[in-house]
Amino acid sequence: MACPYASNDDGSIFSGNFTDEIQDGLNNLAITEGINYHQYLQLSKVLSAQKPLSKVEEGKGSVHDEHLFIVTHQAYELWFKQILYEVDSIRDILNNNIVDERMMLMIVTQLNRVNMIMKLLCDQFCILETMTPLDFLRFRSFLGSSSGFQSLQFRILENTLGLKDKHRVKYNQQYYKDVFNDEESIKLLDESARKPSLLELVESWLERTPGLSLNDFNFWNKYQAAVKQWLHDEFKAPAEKETNPNLKELKMAEYNKIQNAYTETLNEDNYRRATERGERRISHSAFQGAIMINLYRDEPRFHQPFQILTMLQDLDSHFTKWRYAHVMLVQRMIGSKLGTGGSSGYHYLRSTVSDRYKIFLDLFNVSTYMIPRPYIPQLTVSMKRTLSVMLNGQTPATPNTEDQLEKQAISSAV
Ligand code: HEM
Incomplete structure (x- = not known):
């Protein structure tokens, strides 16, 4: 009788009356069971990819710090x-007309x-900062025209984010x-x-925020009325009551300034021009959705959307x-020397640290449009129910009359 663990002529270990699929599965199992740490991580490839180019002296090895320089860049690329x-x-989950809300936790986890x-x-740079500019100069010329500017993954990431x-x-x-020629x-x-x-996917998702549509809760109309009331109570009324003419003028000017800032966002045409x-990246209705989620973040259905918006910021x-x-x-290493990729170096890079490069700029701007809690429009009974929907599709016991809603508000405030 043949040994059941002996391999067959084709190298497979198990054999019998199995379907091809089962046979493949068994063979893979045998291979993975035999695999070791080194093989699994393909370390022979990874650990042989550090090839310093500098030469201290003919036949005497490379500049010590070039090894750190290579390992650091490789670690960044892997991350x-x-x-x-x-x-x-995350994009795959969001790239659907209806996002399965059970996947929200997955988005939160991955973000x-x-x-x-x-x-x-961000922290990892400090390891490379243990190299001195003088030591960097010992091998910089060996880098030729290679530069982080040619990092394909970094550019793909920027595009993928938006x-x-x-x-x-x-x-x-x-x-x-232009620097990529293959x-x-x-x-x-x-x-x-x-x-x-x-x-773009976050934008479409926000546009579908429950409660935005006119024949539903019509959040936007209610919110505009609430803003008007708040601006009146907080700025206009005190300005009108002011008896000192100089102060009155100052307070009125402040009211007008704040009101103008709000009008820009509240009015769709103004928003489009912005x-x-x-100055704005997402659509007007997506912006409304972001404001709504921020204002009603305590409602169960908005818990995870709120976390997602926070994490995107x-x-x-x-x-x-x-x-x-x-x-x-870069400034520490090369001062204002030109970059190996041909840019002005420090000056070019400094210009990238700006709002132009912020992808979710609009989410930061939402804070401008927060209003104090007492002014937030009350949810209707049906809206309260919609936002209480639990992720497994069941609705918790929600109040079904305005009276019960009020009682619940009082008890939770207590
Ligand atoms: C001694 C260390 C470093 C120096 C002196 C340096 C220098 C520069 C300079 C001057 C540029 C502008 C393009 C050019 O003219 O070359 C640049 C761009 C870039 N570097 Fe570095 N770099 C260093 C380390 C790193 C590290 C560790 C990474 C990690 C991957 C990195 C990634 C990038 C990326 C992605 C860009 C393109 C940035 C953009 O255009 O917005 N660099 N670097």
């Missing part, structure tokens, strides 16, 4: 890869992961794509710019911090 993997997964990685990437060409600062009068890279860059970005000027903050940490490193 960029993971971030792209997570962001693509949180991306933020943790970005935080690490950075538009019109917001990029031109580098040496060059378009960022077909494969250009194809990948074009694809990343063409597919719906995370910003979008054309590049965190993502922008981390990216801005990354750009800032990088530019500080």
Whole structure:
């Protein structure tokens, strides 16, 4: 009788009357069971990819710090890869007309992961900062024209998040794509710019916020009335009551200024013009959705959307911090020398640390439009019920009359 563990002529270990599928599964199991740490992580490839180019003296090895320089960049690229993997997964979930709310937790988890990685990437620069400018100069000339500016993954990531060409600062009068000359890279860059970005998907998702439509809760009308009332009570009425003419003028001017800021957003035409000027990135109705989620974040159905909006702002903050940490490193290492990629170096990079590069700028602007709690329009009974829907599709015991709603408000306030 043949040994059941002996391999067959074709290298497979198990055999019998199995279907091809089962046989493949058993063979894979045997392979993975035999696999070791080194093989699984393909460490022979990863650990043989550090090839310093500098030469201290003919035949005497490379400049010590070049090894750190290579490892640091490789670690960044690996993390960029993971971030792209997570962001693509979030995009897949959002890229549907109806987003399954059970997947919200997945989005929160993955966004949180991306933020943790970005935080690490900001901190990681300090390791490279242990290299001195003089030591960097010992091998800088060996880098040729290679530069982080040619990081394909970084550009794909910017596009995938939603950075538009019109917001990029031109580098040496060059378009960022000009530095890529192989077909494969250009194809990948074009694809990343063409597919719906995370910003666009978040925008469509916000446009579908429950309660926005006119024949539903009609949030926007109610919100505009609430803003008017608040501006009246907080600014206009005290200004009108003021007896000192100088103070009255000052208070009226303040009221008019604040009112104008609100009018710009409340009025759809004004908002559109602000979008054309590049001051707004998302549609008017998506902006309404973001305001609504922020105001009613205590309602169960808005808990996770609120967390998502917060995390998207965190993502922008981390990216801005990354750009800032990088530019500080660059100034420390090369002062105002030109970059190896041909840009003005520090000055070019400093111009990228700005709102032009913020993807979710509108979410930061939502804070301008928050109004004090007592002015937030009360939810109707049916809206309260809609926003109480639990993720498994069941509705919790919700009050069904205005009277019960009021009683519940009083008891929860107690
Ligand atoms: C000694 C360390 C470093 C120096 C002196 C340096 C210098 C520069 C300079 C001067 C630029 C502008 C383009 C150019 O003219 O070359 C640049 C761009 C860039 N670098 Fe670095 N860099 C350093 C480390 C890093 C590290 C560790 C990363 C991580 C991946 C990185 C990623 C990038 C990226 C993505 C850009 C493009 C930024 C943009 O255009 O918005 N750099 N770097």
